[in-house]
Amino acid sequence: MKFRTILTIIGVVIGTSSIIVMVSIGNGAQKSITDELSGIGSVTTLQVYQDLSSMGMTSMGSGKTEDKPILNDDAIKDMKKIDGVVAVTPVVNLSGGEIEVDREQYGVSLMGVDYGVLEDMRYETTSGKKPGANDENSVILGKDILTSLTYTGASTQLTESEVKPEDLIGQNISMTIKRTNANGEEEIKTQKLKVTGVLESTGGNEDYSVIANYNLVTELNEWQTGKKANVKKQGYTQALVTVEDSTVVNAVTTEVEAMEFTVFSMQQILDSMGSVFQMLQILLGGIGGVALLVACIGIVNTMTMSIYERTKEIGIMKVIGASISDIRNMFIAESTMIGLIGGLVGIVISLVLSVLINLIAGFFIGGEGGVTISFITPGLVIFALVFSALVGLLSGVRPAIKAANLSSLDAIRSE
Amino acid sequence: MVETREQKERGSIKIFIQVRDLHKDFKLGKEDINILKGINLDIEQGEMVALLGPSGSGKSTFLNVLGGLVPPTSGDIMIRDYHISEMLENELCLFRREHLGFIFQSYNLISTMTAMENVALALTFAGVKKEIRKKRAIEALEVVGLVDRMGHKPSELSGGQQQRVSIARALVNHPEIILADEPTGNLDSKTSADIMEMIYRLNREENQTFVIVTHDPDTTKYCTKVIHMQDGLIESEVNQ
Structure with a gap:
């Protein structure tokens, strides 16, 4: 050459x-x-919301029953039937709760999910175990719950507590929530929570939340707002759909979107x-x-x-x-x-x-x-x-x- | 030899190469130079034709036009049933591959290939399989007596040997016509005689038609027809 x-x-x-x-x-x-x-797990979990545009329509006060579907139990049943779907749970959130650990106050938000399907969801505990379907007052703690904003006097700062969430497993903690009643007086409600486990990091809100039973969170919400939840008419604000694996995410997303709900998944971000x-x-x-x-x-x-x-x-x-x-x-x-x-x-x-x-x-x-x-x-x-x-x-x-x-x-x- | 000629003249052997009013002009600057000025010639199959003439008489150009290497300006050449003068370049390539063999004064072997590869090259383009190529190349080298040197490159061969390789290359396709441009021009008289003897033998044994451009009167004694060219025209045509 x-x-x-x-x-x-x-x-x-x-x-x-x-x-x-x-x-x-x-x-x-x-x-x-x-x-x-x-790696952070939520790839196989879809977050489903009521169609945002339909919510806009109600707020504009057209007064009519909207023709957009409502994210209620019927919708959840329908989603459950989609191929590749493992579990569907409504989600209800409660914020403004406070817990006291080791004489420190921590602000927490509760995330209520259906304990009946908790076993099928991709929520794994790093230690402890998941509560059973009927454990009304049992909760799992997000792993960063105690590193969240701590109130030390007037300033807020991010500090890590000496107490690890794992240390609380098996203990009862009390959480307080407040409301202002019709007379403008502040009322306080204390709720006992039994910690059964600590949740593996999902990279999402769960890390900073307390996972609780849907019924409990609804009850607390009703107390805080003073109104009965009307799921049938108003629907849930959010539902979580767990699918078999990442290959069916897009197919399930398409089907749920066809039901005129808004879907958000990690897969979309990845895409x-x-x-x-x-x-x-x-x-x-x-x-x-x-x-x-x-x-x-x-x-x-x-x-x-x-x-x-x-x-x-x-x-x-x-x-x-x-x-x-x-x-x-x-x-x-x-x-x-x-x-x-x-x-x-x-x-x-x-x-x-x-x-x-x-x-x-x-x-x-x-x-x-x-x-x-x-x-x-x-x-x-x-x-x-x-x-x-x-x-x-x-x-x-x-x-x-x-x-x-x-x-x-x-x-x-x-x- | 005389007998074969007489056979041809009396028999039904048809005209093999027919040239009619062949002109070839070259442009030199703005001027047209007329190299061939109207050549008419008939050659029969199996003839051995010598083309003689001084330099510039157009004999080499005539040979090249005959081989389809240069297109004529006007006129007609028919070899067997083929109108050479009307063929496209690609048709000419195919025609040369099947019907023509060339021998040059400067041998024109490919220096990076061995004698055998040089001979086999012509078969490569004809799409002959490798083993058959080799077998036929060796056969052709046998004819020219160079089998023992088939692995040598041209630079390792003498002029006479190189010319014999180029003859073997011209033969390997079994063409009906072999065109030779001063085949002995670079060789001494002894080697020239050897080469001409070989060409003569091939002409008789294989009945191949040869057209040989030469300026050496000695070579003409092997030929059946001697053509003298002068100024782009045939001056004399002698059958012998």
């Missing part, structure tokens, strides 16, 4: 590996962030982040692509030189019966080979580089199980190989046509 050809191949190697390494860094960033998000990362990869790939473009010009140059050098040979071949397409294909095959070999070597080099980058990053950043800065997918490898071969092929087209159209007699006479 000619030195010139080797240099050209090195050009392709640099181009290909810069694309792969650049895109792999984009991949790596995406992978670590999606892994982080998927929208996906397009951001795609942009990032195109950008990074484009930077690598510049190197491949330069390599492409190198191939054109090498092929053109090669044709000048082999003009006589081309002439001879044409005289002894090579057709125009024979000559053209010969040179295109040669430049495609340059691209392909460059691509293959480039892939090997990028795989090595990727491992090195991760090793070095791991060394500086630390962390268990290594760090993923650069992540090469099989798809990326195949893309790089096809792309480099294609670059070689396309670079060869013009020189090859030039070679094929040489006059055989002129070519054979050249020295």
